[in-house]
Amino acid sequence: MTTTPVKARLKTSAMIASFADPGQKTAPAPFGHALVKAAEENPAIVGLTADLGKYTDMHIFANAFPERFFQMGMAEQLLLGAAAGMAQTGLVPFASTYSVFAARRAYDFLALDAAEPNLNVNVVGGLPGLTTGYGPSHQATEDMAIFRGMPNLTIVDPCDSLDIEQAVPQLAASEGPTYLRLLRGNVPTVLDEYDYTFELGKAKVLRGGADVVFVSSGLMTMRALAAAKELAKHHVDVAVVHAPTIKPFDTETVLRELNTDRLAVTLENHSVVGGLFETVASAVVQSGVSKRVVPIALPDEFLQAGALPTLHDRYGLSVARIVEKVLGEL
Template identity: 60%
Template sequence: MGSQTVAKPRLTTSAMIASIASEGQRTEAAPFGHALVAAAERDARIVGMTADLSKYTDLHIFAKAFPERYRQMGMAEQLLMAAAGGMAKEGLIPFATTYAVFATRRAYDFIHQVIAEENLNVKICAALPGLTTGYGPSHQATDDLALMRAIPGLTVIDPCDALDTAQAVAAMAAHQGPVYMRLLRGKVPMLLDQYDYQFELGKAKLLRDGKDVLIISSGIMTMRALEVAEAMSDGSAEVAVLHVPTIKPLDEATIIEQCRRSGRLVVVAENHSTIGGLGEAIALALLKARVHPAFEQIALPDAFLDAGALPTLHDRYGISTETMVASIRRWLA
């Protein structure tokens, strides 16, 4: 009897609003928008601003709740950042939303000169970080962490899920100074509530322990890391997961403490280019501390990435759960 080939379902993506949730995964709708409304109820200084992207950054929820504190700046990201800086100078706390590519590449000088150099209290919330859209290089912010880490005094946050995002919004509102946060929008996975998790600005959190592998991750890659740990709990390896939601300032003390444990492979996993992100920041911290574990990196290549369906792209570039498991098994072998 000849073998039969089972046709796989055709993968599609609605690139601008593609969900990163796996099939059947618990999600929460628009955690950023709802958290910002809650923060604004506590603090009358908070205003919401966007560059024609309220629906696609979940700011429309804030606009409905506080229309008098909402500003639609049009397709003008440089104006968005400059105006946010002006509002902050007047004592307001602007939350400015757009896509990460537009915030970092198009408005970089305005963030650098108008906001950061003046240490203004502006919160930049940037959607479609890393490879979370299938639209290709024009919309894939695979270099945003490298760019924003380079700005003095700017806090940089990469939340994992709906809980992380909501708690980070509250922390950002309480924090004095400029912040850049990678924004997860739409139906966002919810998983950190299973780990008694609480976001703390500048703090890494050990979610799961294990003696064979330590995955240090941020953003959606922490979700992937937890899936990898579960997949390898069949006896392949005991996998620890250290979540690093704050990229800058980096919790070097916790990272170094975990990496000092002997006999573990250390893998940094990030939804970002291999250049200038979490992996390089951790490698430098370990080098300075003279801590030298076996070290590998799971990250996007230093390249302009393809367009297509997200599951296909995540497999192609090594950040899906299955490809991560295969990579770690190869390194352990």
């Protein structure tokens, strides 16, 4: 009989994989529970999905409000078209699918049916960036790049369960369409340790630091915080700025932190093309700030399939790779 190596136990299901560290505090289905709570207070909220209720945590809402839930089948264009029609009547739809399907298959329907008339259609995209090991057909590595050019669309890339719980009611109350990069299942809870509250359109300084400033979004904020603790062991003092709203971007807060002598690094679970790094770089150039910004992001290529811990390390998103990159820059 052979013994399974400890390292093999880190492997996760390729499709719906968890990026939570062993023993990390998590909350189950924060989006689903937040949507139910918001719907209890707002009878106009409805939920739709394209045959992915279980895999986007929309099933929590469906069980609580079956009469306000609509299963549209495997038809993403219909999903967003129907959501726009509901919004036109005064309802507040949350439509869930995988990010790749919303961005690649149904872009025109979101653009012309929801964004152009500025309707309150809330698109909830599962498996954003490198949160699945199923390869390019399901890895939405370029979703923010696709959506950033759409007028009127708000884009939110939450870090953890707290971000999601607090974002949902604010998205429901906001004008115009929104896109939420969903973290589903058992989602880590980390921001509760930093006196943090989500505010739509705002970036927040989570910790100060004299040597390096991280500007991060999505799950990379929890990696940024972990890397900052590791870098402290190397006598490197790191500040972390969490920017969950990619559009509209909080240029004022971010530039205030970048306009210093510290090494500036962006961290995102997205292609280096068209996401947080280019949003920050554009703000820096347009403001006239003379600053080099180092990106930590996914490469501009189609990624491999496999287990998430392996892929995150291969493509530079692991804490160890972040620490290595920063030390190499100093």
